[in-house]
Amino acid sequence: MVKSHPYLGVHLQDDLGWNSHIGHATSKARRMQGVISRNLYSCPQKLKETAYFSFVRPHVEYACTVWDPHQKNHKTKIERVQRNAARFVKSNYERTKGTVTNFLQDLGWQPLEDRRRAARLTLMYKITNNEVDIPSDHYLTPVTRPSRRNNSKSFLQHQKRLSSHNKSFFPRTIIDWNSLQEDIVKAPSVQAFKNHLYQINQQ
Template identity: 55%
Template sequence: MYNKYKLSGQTLSLEVVNSHPYLGIQLQDDMKWDTQVVHSTAKASRILGLIKRNLYYCSEQLKSIAFTSLVRPHTEYGAVSWDPHTKGHCKQLDRIQRSAARFVKHNYEKSEGAVTKILCDLEWPRLQDRRSAARLALMYKITQELVDIPSDQFLTLVTRQGLRRKNSQNYQIPHCRTNTYKNSYFPRTTQELQGTTADASEPQLTSITPPTCLAYMLKV
């Protein structure tokens, strides 16, 4: 299927595709992130394989630094926009870190909970916790006008009398009719702060304050 456009007097045919990269993020026509997750894990896996071949006899500290600086960034690039919510996608990304943890500790034990213990020893938080912290940190920057994203176009500010915290900013969690919108950035992040679901019958409010975001950032 092709669409024809005219540019500078020339007729151009643009092919319709299912996905296409934009600023390093794979966008799909169905608003899902399957292609992006596959792309991120594939690139991270290739670099992890390179590290395993070249740093096999190096110290745990060097291996850990190599992973956190060369591999993990590929699983988190632009993740505030495409942070997956399905278990399948989360597990697909977590396999990279779990494989790296075994390599760093040189522990390939197959018993239940072995990898979890290794991750605790390395003090590596779950990747989904890091992505959540990044989304919450960006939300704080948006509400404080520290980034050029207009909050009034995406967030509804609600004022209530008798608030205990004078400096708190309360935003209403939008009503979502589709899972795609429900798990997009603004509805998902505000409902995480509230600790509730976005399809409640009554409008939900959430407060965005520096201590709240700091508590999440301390996880990483």
Template identity: 35%
Template sequence: MSSNQHGFMKDRSCQTNLIAFYDLVSKKLDSGDAVDIIYLDFAKAFDTVPHKRLLSKLRSIGLSEVVCTWIENWLQDRVQRVVVNGTFSTWNKVLSGVPQGSVLGPLLFNLFINDLGEGIMSNVSVFADDTKLCRPVNSIQDVTCLQQDLDQLAIWAAKWQMRFNVDKCKVMHLGCKNMQAPYTLNGTVLGKSIMEKDLGVLVDNKLGCSKQCQAAAARANKVLSCIKRGIDSREEGVILPLYRALVRPHLEYAVQFWSPVLKWDIIELERVQRRATKLVKGMESLSYEERLAKLGLFTLEKRRLRGDMITMYKYIKGSYNNLS
């Protein structure tokens, strides 16, 4: 499997994808290069994988005919219909797509797009169908090379009956000396963006994390407010599990990538946990540190530090070998 793929892979995740990709980008920026990133979006990727072409790929990579026949039998004779206001459409055969929610579906999809980056000179990073393309652009030749790689991806998509949602594909220009060159996909000029939501994390053209911190805190506060209004009980056994399950994940998703360094961002995230611990009965008059001690919680800053150490340990020990 290509080292560019981070989706549905052991020891790979959204976080490893983000860290590996933007580590490369930040190194190029630190060395004085301008960098262009192209964010690509496949239209209904999992639903449009053509079965015949998928099976041809499986045979080409060396799967036995017995296995290929078994997969073919598993995919074929599937039907679907639509129900609107109690009215049923006729049944139609499903000729494309991997069954979502299945164990085998994600693996088949990964195998289908495994050769997506072949022949591409720029850096390609993939998480399932979310694809990013980037390279330093210090000259017209660099821009031309990136455009050629984009054209190559368009050719790949056409060959394998996949389709890019051009309206959702964007370009982000990074670096103070960036030429802001335009790029086209299938004859359409791609829109420019100063901020993108990449695998659920807000990334801007300065590679800052303040907007992501604000968004994470806002989402967490919204859920916390729902708990406060909707749950009558203030017992620790009720509030604490709800906080851990529904609120804190918003503050810690892929946080080893976007962990805040500015004081006000750190305070903004911590403020959510301060509010949450005050909801518990009997904690209202205690200081934040006392509430944490009684509830057996650490500050979010300490939890991020622990996560940083675990992630670094995995890198050092080789769990994340060949990340790209």
């Protein structure tokens, strides 16, 4: 019996974990970063940045609404891909504490964890507005009496004993969705919704 198997570009494990997929994704991203580093080391910063966005980052974001990890070691492993890319883009490999953090701030790159959260919430927006072929009534139960802490489009949280369930897309994203402000969940378009999320991440 196999422990994991790729399906549509995502490695599924028999224990419903994501260690195998994250390992494959970060490995592919590092190999592509190596190719770019060897061939574009003397190019302008903007070109290096575009190469990272186009050829490296997609490897650690493909289908991330499905496998977005909650374990600290997995999140650190993924963020390391971006931190190494920042050193390359800046042509600076100093090991002084705080150097890479300053690079990321100067470049204006959001943490990959924030981008994955935004991707999950954007998919939730599309589901609630019938913009994707995922029937919301199968997975979402509207709250009949919204509290002051939640918006008027909040949903009930269905928690189970299994962590693999509680950290999966719907249970986890419902918590994030319910915490959004009223004007965000009622945004008139997907782009307006994304703009709201971007502003939140920049704060």
